[in-house]
Amino acid sequence: MVSFLEFEKPVAELERRINDLRTLSDAGDVDVVDDIIRLEKKLANLLESTYGGLSAWQKTMVARHPQRPHLEDYIGGLIEEFTPLAGDRGFAEDPAIIGGLGRFRGRSVVVLGNQKGRDTESRLKHNFGMARPEGYRKAIRLMQLADRFNLPVITFVDTSGAYPGIGAEERGQAEAIARSTQTCLQLGVPLISTVVGEGGSGGAVALASGNRVIMFEHAIYSVISPEGCASILWRTSDHAEDAANALKLTAQDLKKLGVIDRIVGEPLGGAHRQPTDAVTSLGDAIAESLQELQAMSADELRRDRREKFLSLGSAGVA
Amino acid sequence: MNWMRDYVRPTLRAVFKRSDDSEEVKWHSCKKCGQMIYRRDFVAAQYVCPQCDHHERIGPQERFDALFDEGVYQLIDMPRGMDDPLKFRDKKKYADRLKESRSKTDRQEAISAATGKLAGQRTVIAVQDFAFMAGSLGVGAGDAFLVAVREAIAENAPFVMFTAAGGARMQEGILSLMQMPRTTVALELLREAGLPYIVVLTDPTTGGVTASYAMLGDIQISEPGALIGFAGPRVIEDTIREQLPEGFQRAEYLLEHGMIDMVVHRHELRDTLAGIISLLIDQRRAGGDLPLLANASSGA
Numbered sequence: 001m002v003s004f005l006e007f008e009k010p011v012a013e014l015e016r017r018i019n020d021l022r023t024l025s026d027a028g029d030v031d032v033v034d035d036i037i038r039l040e041k042k043l044a045n046l047l048e049s050t051y052g053g054l055s056a057w058q059k060t061m062v063a064r065h066p067q068r069p070h071l072e073d074y075i076g077g078l079i080e081e082f083t084p085l086a087g088d089r090g091f092a093e094d095p096a097i098i099g100g101l102g103r104f105r106g107r108s109v110v111v112l113g114n115q116k117g118r119d120t121e122s123r124l125k126h127n128f129g130m131a132r133p134e135g136y137r138k139a140i141r142l143m144q145l146a147d148r149f150n151l152p153v154i155t156f157v158d159t160s161g162a163y164p165g166i167g168a169e170e171r172g173q174a175e176a177i178a179r180s181t182q183t184c185l186q187l188g189v190p191l192i193s194t195v196v197g198e199g200g201s202g203g204a205v206a207l208a209s210g211n212r213v214i215m216f217e218h219a220i221y222s223v224i225s226p227e228g229c230a231s232i233l234w235r236t237s238d239h240a241e242d243a244a245n246a247l248k249l250t251a252q253d254l255k256k257l258g259v260i261d262r263i264v265g266e267p268l269g270g271a272h273r274q275p276t277d278a279v280t281s282l283g284d285a286i287a288e289s290l291q292e293l294q295a296m297s298a299d300e301l302r303r304d305r306r307e308k309f310l311s312l313g314s315a316g317v318a
Numbered sequence: 319m320n321w322m323r324d325y326v327r328p329t330l331r332a333v334f335k336r337s338d339d340s341e342e343v344k345w346h347s348c349k350k351c352g353q354m355i356y357r358r359d360f361v362a363a364q365y366v367c368p369q370c371d372h373h374e375r376i377g378p379q380e381r382f383d384a385l386f387d388e389g390v391y392q393l394i395d396m397p398r399g400m401d402d403p404l405k406f407r408d409k410k411k412y413a414d415r416l417k418e419s420r421s422k423t424d425r426q427e428a429i430s431a432a433t434g435k436l437a438g439q440r441t442v443i444a445v446q447d448f449a450f451m452a453g454s455l456g457v458g459a460g461d462a463f464l465v466a467v468r469e470a471i472a473e474n475a476p477f478v479m480f481t482a483a484g485g486a487r488m489q490e491g492i493l494s495l496m497q498m499p500r501t502t503v504a505l506e507l508l509r510e511a512g513l514p515y516i517v518v519l520t521d522p523t524t525g526g527v528t529a530s531y532a533m534l535g536d537i538q539i540s541e542p543g544a545l546i547g548f549a550g551p552r553v554i555e556d557t558i559r560e561q562l563p564e565g566f567q568r569a570e571y572l573l574e575h576g577m578i579d580m581v582v583h584r585h586e587l588r589d590t591l592a593g594i595i596s597l598l599i600d601q602r603r604a605g606g607d608l609p610l611l612a613n614a615s616s617g618a
Contacts, residue, residue, distance in 0.1 A: 037330075043427070070572060092462045099445070162549075163552045163557075164548070164549030164553045164557050164558065165549075165558055166554065166558065166560075166562065166563070166566070168548070168549075169547050169549065169554065169566070169567060170534075171575070172575070172577050173529070173547075173549070174528035174533050174546075174548035175533040175577060177529040177534040177548065178498075178528075178529050178530050178531070178532075178534050179533075181498060181499055181502050181530065181533060182502050182505075182506075185499060185503055186501055186506065196442070201486075201526065202486075202498060202530070202548070203494070205496075205498050205499060205526075206510060206529075207496060209499040221492060222492060222495070223486045223491055223492060223494050223526070224488050225485075225497040229488050231489065232488065233408035233489075234408055242408070243408070245491075246406050246407060246408065248492065249486070249489045249491065253492075254492055255545075257403070257492060257493060259496055264442075286602065299513075305503075306503045306506065306507075309496065309499040309500045309502075309503050310464070310503050312457075312493060312496040312497075312499075313399065313457050313460050313461050313464065313497075314397060314399030314400045314457055314461050315400070316397065317397050317399060317461040317464060317465065318464075
């Protein structure tokens with residue numbers, strides 16, 4: 001059962017009516033097949049018009065949808081022989097970032113991503129995908145492992161941000177993020193970063209400074225959450241919707257600004273409606289991006305990344 | 319062409335400075351202990367309170383004046399970059415906030431940089447100005463950082479960065495966030511050139527600035543008492559609903575937790591920087607390996 005977002009109420013209503021008719025039809029009481037076909041067509045149109053014109057705030061809701069595919073779906077659907085690797089070798093294992101070895105379409109790779117968790121228990125275990133320094137230090141360790149064995153790195157970013165807590169600060173959250181970003185930029189192997197749900201601030205950059213940055217159609221990527229921005233600039237989080245618009249955090253905005261390279265379309269009504277299709281489309285985009293980078297040497301890959309990020313400034317300053 | 323900045327504004331400033339004679343500007347009240355300090359003494363003490371040692375926040379000009387030999391330096395020309403790339407507006411237009419900050423600080427952006435000699439060694443120093451939109455890192459500040467690093471490379475000079483910021487500049491959205499990897503790339507170029515990168519963390523340095531170039535120094539120095547962290551104290555308190563321990567996220571706390579090399583009093587800063595730079599570039603200056611044994615040079 002799909003759970004509905006506020007703006008999807010008309011969709012929910014229509015789906016309920018279709019289900020009711022189906023029940024009637026199954027009971028064999030009346031012939032309602034034509035009605036069902038008509039309503040299903042209407043539903044498709046409604047989904048298309050609703051999802052074709054989502055506002056930045058609505059996209060934020062979709063990006064955070066509790067049923068949106070999560071890391072386990074991407075790993076499950078795209079990575080064979082996944083072998084999780086744990087720990088930062090300094091202090092702890094951070095389950096907010098999962099990483100390991102595996103095979104992507106036949107090719108050995110290192111995979112990293114945020115794990116948000118699905119139910120209360122797993123959300124708590126994975127700290128809602130908010131990493132502590134150890135998560136970033138594990139990421140650094142695995143990226144360097146990839147570099148040594150000439151394996152491409154694929155990251156799946158889905159986090160509201162790095163965890164703001166006493167222990168995290170004490171153990172150098174800022175330094176861990178900075179080094180993780182630096183490691184992304186130093187790699188002599190291809191790094192494909194995908195923002196699949198929320199890309200929240202520095203905690204996302206630390207895994208997303210890749211040769212190619214790919215985003216889902218309804219994913220968001222932002223310097224600060226709309227709520228956080230609103231509470232600072234408008235002095236109340238009630239203005240989150242205004243902040244979402246002002247921040248230009250949608251995949252479409254980011255593509256226009258040259259920050260990301262590619263947008264992957266989602267199934268009608270969002271990735272959570274057809275998770276398998278969404279995962280496959282993303283896999284295709286990753287494969288194509290890897291293909292583009294295949295012939296590049298380590299130096300060329302580094303240069304490619306440098307030029308990409310240096311160019312994200314004023315014209316002529318790079 | 320910086321005729322406006324280099325000539326007209328200083329002259330205007332000099333005219334207005336005459337009003338400094340009023341009682342109000344003659345005295346400074348320490349923001350920490352409340353001690354009244356004769357302003358001229360306060361300036362001579364590099365804005366450090368003689369009573370409680372509180373290090374007042376200072377801007378680029380004060381830093382440059384105090385650090386470069388005889389106070390002689392050349393400001394590095396900064397490009398006039400893109401303003402307000404997102405046409406951002408909250409309660410107020412970002413374009414107007416920028417304009418205000420520019421007229422208030424007499425500066426184009428939150429980072430200024432200069433080149434000159436520090437104890438005889440050519441050095442590039444960049445300073446983040448908290449008075450300019452909380453020192454926040456946007457495209458313009460990122461441009462300035464990059465230009466300063468390029469200048470250091472061109473002059474074969476060490477790069478010293480004084481950080482002070484609330485974080486990334488929200489009003490530039492994702493483009494401000496992208497200055498984190500962008501400045502990190504700049505540091506890769508500096509590293510490849512074999513030049514030292516020394517960070518001096520000053521009060522306060524938080525957010526995306528701490529989580530990028532502020533924590534990537536070859537040497538990490540902090541001024542006493544500076545607040546340094548990723549998340550701001552209020553955000554943490556709101557998240558964990560607990561009061562924070564005494565001295566949390568202060569320079570001394572970071573030193574204790576192994577996050578920085580040293581905490582240095584402002585009065586010692588110039589000598590410390592000069593000493594570290596001289597030690598780091600020793601081999602570079604000698605142009606190769608120095609003989610460690612007295613007779614090694616005789617070719618034995």
